[in-house]
Amino acid sequence: MSGRPPPEPVQVVKQRRDAALARMAAAVPYARWLGVSFDRRGDELTAILSYDEKLIGNPRLPALHGGAIGAFLEITAIMELAWALVWARMEGGGAEAEAIDAGRFPPLPKTIDFTVDYLRSGLPRDAYARARVNRMGRRYASVHVEAWQDNRARLFAQATGHFLMPDGEDAGGEGGA
Amino acid sequence: MTRSEDRLAAARAFIAALPYSRNLGMEILEVGEGVARLALGYDPRFVGDPETGVLHGGVVTSLLDTTSGAAVLLHPAMTGQATATLDLRIDYLRPAPAGLRLQARAECYRVTRTVAFVRALAWATGPDDPVASAAGAFTAGPARPAR
Numbered sequence: 001m002s003g004r005p006p007p008e009p010v011q012v013v014k015q016r017r018d019a020a021l022a023r024m025a026a027a028v029p030y031a032r033w034l035g036v037s038f039d040r041r042g043d044e045l046t047a048i049l050s051y052d053e054k055l056i057g058n059p060r061l062p063a064l065h066g067g068a069i070g071a072f073l074e075i076t077a078i079m080e081l082a083w084a085l086v087w088a089r090m091e092g093g094g095a096e097a098e099a100i101d102a103g104r105f106p107p108l109p110k111t112i113d114f115t116v117d118y119l120r121s122g123l124p125r126d127a128y129a130r131a132r133v134n135r136m137g138r139r140y141a142s143v144h145v146e147a148w149q150d151n152r153a154r155l156f157a158q159a160t161g162h163f164l165m166p167d168g169e170d171a172g173g174e175g176g177a
Numbered sequence: 178m179t180r181s182e183d184r185l186a187a188a189r190a191f192i193a194a195l196p197y198s199r200n201l202g203m204e205i206l207e208v209g210e211g212v213a214r215l216a217l218g219y220d221p222r223f224v225g226d227p228e229t230g231v232l233h234g235g236v237v238t239s240l241l242d243t244t245s246g247a248a249v250l251l252h253p254a255m256t257g258q259a260t261a262t263l264d265l266r267i268d269y270l271r272p273a274p275a276g277l278r279l280q281a282r283a284e285c286y287r288v289t290r291t292v293a294f295v296r297a298l299a300w301a302t303g304p305d306d307p308v309a310s311a312a313g314a315f316t317a318g319p320a321r322p323a324r
Contacts, residue, residue, distance in 0.1 A: 029224040030233035054200040058259065065197035066262035067242040071235025078225075078234075108226050111234040115266040 020086055020100055021045075024079065027105075031075045034068065038079065043087050047076040049127040056124065064122030069147070073129055073159040074114050077143040080131035081109045081163055107166035109141060114161035122156055123149055141165055184208050188247055198243045201236065205247070211285040213247035215240060218278045230275030237299055238267050240281045241311040245295040248283035249315045255288060256318060263292070265313040273308045277301040283311075293317040 017040065025031065025038050035050040049055070049072045057065025085106050089096035129147040136142075140162060147157045188208045192198050192215070201223070207214035217240045225233025242265055249260045273279060282304065283297035297311040298304060 027227055028233065029222050029227065030236060033222045034235070054196055056196045057198070058261075059194060059196065060259070063261075065195060065239070065242075066246070066265065067201075067235070067239025068197050070238040070242060070265060070267075071233065074235045074238065075233070107228065110272070111267075111269045113266065113268045114234065114238065115264070116238075116262070117264055118262045121261060 016090065016101065017087075020090060020105075021083065023103060024082060024086065024105060028075070030071070031079075034071060034075070036072060036075050043083070045076075045080060045083055045130070047072065047079065047129045047131075049129070051125050051127075058121075061121060062124050064124070064127070066116075066118060069118065069122050069127075069157050070114070070116040070159070072127065073116060073145045073147055073157060074111060074161065076129040076147075077114070077131045077145050077159065077161050078109055078111070078163070080133060080143060080145075081136065081141055081165070082106070084133060084136065085109075085166075109163040109165050112140070112162040112164055114159060116157060116159045118157050120154075120156040125149055127156070128152075136165070138167055139165055181209070184251060188213060188251060191247060191250060192243070195243065197239070201239055203240065203243055206280065207282075208247070208251055211248055211252035211288075212283070213244050213251055214280060214282040215244045215247065216278055216280045219276050224275075229272065231272040232275075232279070234267070234269060237269070237273060237279065237309050238265070238311075240279055241265070241267060241283070241297045241299055241309065242313070244281040244283040244299075245285075245297050245311065245313045246315065248285040248295055248297070249288075249293040249317070252285040252288050252293060254317075255293065260293060260315045260317065263314040263316060265311060268310045270307050270309055273299075274301050279308065285315075288317050291316070291318050 039046040055068045090100045131145040134142045145159045223236045281299040287294040293315040295313045299309045300307045
């Protein structure tokens, strides 16, 4: 029985994960423009939409624009899927983990469809969202996203979307959105 | 001004009053009874995948949502002056080509006392080669009490 290698120091693990997440978040111009950032606890991500006047749709209420809310939820869903792919490679070690360390990331999943359910008007303040991958196959994935502002239990929007996974696209050779 | 010019002026004022749509650079091209057509210019800041230069799906969603909301307000049966999205489904039919302006056309085809129903299409080169399609439900009638 060969001995297990000693676990890596916590700061090395944390630094690697945070660096990968920061690179992924910075790579999407529209997510930066909208003001979306990510908070990580282990592999769990929380997306944060920092309030800005440019996100307002109805200045009389005022309320966040439905398009900004939908976009925030879609960014959260795509990041959750991309992060799941990167996490698996990073934690698996070997050549795939080295590729992530070197900044070579798998292609992003592509949205097939996305349905947003607007439950309450978005208030002029920060918003948060978490996505749950309900199914991730080799080709298709189904993701549900919940968004809230002040109270986690009081959602102001939720969404469900289907996505084409990058590996599945290579294997299947299909185009798609 | 003729009625249609009135409508176009009102629709332009509507978009100009929405900071989010204005900041994305949306522009009204055409309006009619329950119909709106808007454009959004290509901008590298709105890219979703830097490998391909394709606009983020959220940008397409934003254009379709705004165009749909404008179509609802342009419906002759709409009594209130405001509407909000209840539900919006987007089907991404193909990637939005890098570098090209997008257009969207929405039609509000049914308004009840409380709900307006809309369908919309977005394209880059022409309506026969759509980038995305949408179906939505919007609030109609008097403004809802704060929730």
